Amino acid sequence: MQERSINQQVTVSFNYPVLFTQDAFSIDNHHLANLVSTDGRKSARMLVVIDENVFTHHPHMITQLKCYALAHKIDLVKKPLVVTGGEKIKTQDPVLEHIYQVVADEKIDRHSYILVIGGGAVVDAVGYAAATAHRGIRLIRMPSTVLAQNDAGIGVKNGVNYLGRKNYLGCFTPPYAVINDHNLLSTLSxxxxxxxxxxxxxxxxxxxxxxxxxxxxxxxxxxxxxxxxxxxxxxxxxxxxxxxxxxxxxxxxxxxxxxxxxxxxxxxxxxxxxxxxxxxxxxxxxxxxxxxxxxxxxxxxxxxxxxxxxxxxxxxxxxxxxxxxxxxxxxxxxxxxxxxxxxxxxxxxxxxxxxxxxxxxxxxxxxxxxxxxxxxxxxxxxxxx
Ligand SMILES: NC(=O)c1ccc[n+]([C@@H]2O[C@H](COP(=O)([O-])OP(=O)(O)OC[C@H]3O[C@@H](n4cnc5c(N)ncnc54)[C@H](O)[C@@H]3O)[C@@H](O)[C@H]2O)c1
Ligand SMILES: [Zn+2]
Incomplete structure (x- = not known):
């Protein structure tokens, strides 16, 4: 046997915008619309996942989102999923299975988008699901807490807690984009x-x-x-x-x-x-x-x-x-x-x-x-x- 080796080198660069705005879903705010591309389809496909506490405090968000989607050729593949808020989602929640199932049922592919709106915990957990389903679906994060807007939601880490250990399961996957909407923060405790x-x-x-x-x-x-x-x-x-x-x-x-x-x-x-x-x-x-x-x-x-x-x-x-x-x-x-x-x-x-x-x-x-x-x-x- 002749000993041989190949030195493989792969360079990948990542580029994602972090946008600071307010009222991201008002029809004349073009940030989100400008981010998504239809990739030759008649509209961009998007699954929206919302932290339950964002949903409770911003009850008109879903109607606003639907109007925004209609106006900007975004196809919301399903009614937005409202998920457990806070650390519980990372610790004992079946959110991963839920998202994997929806991704399969709705035929969400690597050219579709998952938009997650929530605190650092929701963003971490949904980010992990998005990064692992089909080995990575485009993730747009809309962090909704101070911590998530200045740290958790803008970086490259995703994860959930497992076997009693914090962030034991996780991955380094940069988001497709981040939108920090200042108005979301007004309802925080x-x-x-x-x-x-x-x-x-x-x-x-x-x-x-x-x-x-x-x-x-x-x-x-x-x-x-x-x-x-x-x-x-x-x-x-x-x-x-x-x-x-x-x-x-x-x-x-x-x-x-x-x-x-x-x-x-x-x-x-x-x-x-x-x-x-x-x-x-x-x-x-x-x-x-x-x-x-x-x-x-x-x-x-x-x-x-x-x-x-x-x-x-x-x-x-x-x-x-x-x-x-x-x-x-x-x-x-x-x-x-x-x-x-x-x-x-x-x-x-x-x-x-x-x-x-x-x-x-x-x-x-x-x-x-x-x-x-x-x-x-x-x-x-x-x-x-
Ligand atoms: N990935 C990273 O690089 C990174 C970095 C730092 C922290 N983290 C993780 O982030 C998590 C903490 O994030 P956090 O401080 O945002 O806490 P959190 O996600 O637990 O949110 C705190 C509470 O605020 C609620 N909430 C969220 N947005 C709201 C809004 N707009 N109005 C009202 N309520 C709202 C949530 O439902 C929750 O009950 C931890 O799990 C931590 O490990 C990750
Ligand atoms: Zn921290």
């Missing part, structure tokens, strides 16, 4: 208006002192959910995430470093420990406070910088403690995170406000002491250390 802001604080802390200053200056306007401050926060946060995905050299996370997961190793664990009572963004706020405090105790940032970070989170309205911190086993959780990364442990810490570093080792005793410090502050609002 105060909790969900706030939760997504944690991702903005996160990306500012690791990448942009200017953005951190903007958030700090606007913190009371953001807490009051004033339009200008919120729109600017979402745009800048999305821009920094997209820039990282495009230019970090590792869009599909082949290496172990995950700077965008700053504060997330504990956040994922706290979400699971709370059986998803704590929102992702709320857990991320606690995770940021924890890793900032650890960075401070390791002498990497000053106490004053740590105080400013905590102050921003507190003024945005986050609680920096939760009962689950009492049962957080730092060593075991770090090991679980390492397994999830699939290589060496890689944790993002801060060296400055707006600058981060990856470390491969954590002093578990010190980290446990930081977690215990947060946990001991069982008051609703804790004082900055």
């Amino acid at each position: 105060a909790r969900d208006k706030r939760a997504g802001m944690a991702e903005a604080v996160k990306v500012a802390l690791i990448k942009s002192p200017d953005f951190f200053n903007e958030l700090y200056t606007n913190r009371h306007a953001l807490a009051a959910f004033e339009d200008d401050a919120v729109q600017s926060m979402i745009y800048r946060c999305a821009e920094l995430h997209l820039d990282h995905i495009a230019n970090s050299g590792d869009p599909f996370e082949m290496g172990s470093a995950r700077p965008l997961d700053f504060g997330h190793w504990s956040a994922h664990k706290l979400e699971a420990l709370s059986e998803y009572r704590i929102r992702h963004g709320e857990a991320v706020a606690i995770g940021i406070a924890l890793d900032a405090l650890y960075s401070c105790r390791q002498g990497m940032i000053s106490e004053q910088q740590n105080n400013q970070i905590w102050q921003l989170l507190l003024d945005l309205g986050f609680e920096l403690t939760c009962p689950e911190l009492q049962t957080l086993d730092v060593t075991a959780s770090l090991e679980e995170f390492r397994e999830h990364l699939g290589g060496v442990l890689c944790i993002t810490l801060l060296t400055h406000i707006g600058a981060a570093i990856e470390v491969n080792q954590i002093d578990s005793q010190c980290m446990q002491a930081c977690a215990d410090f947060l946990s001991a502050s069982q008051a609703q609002k804790i004082q900055t250390p």
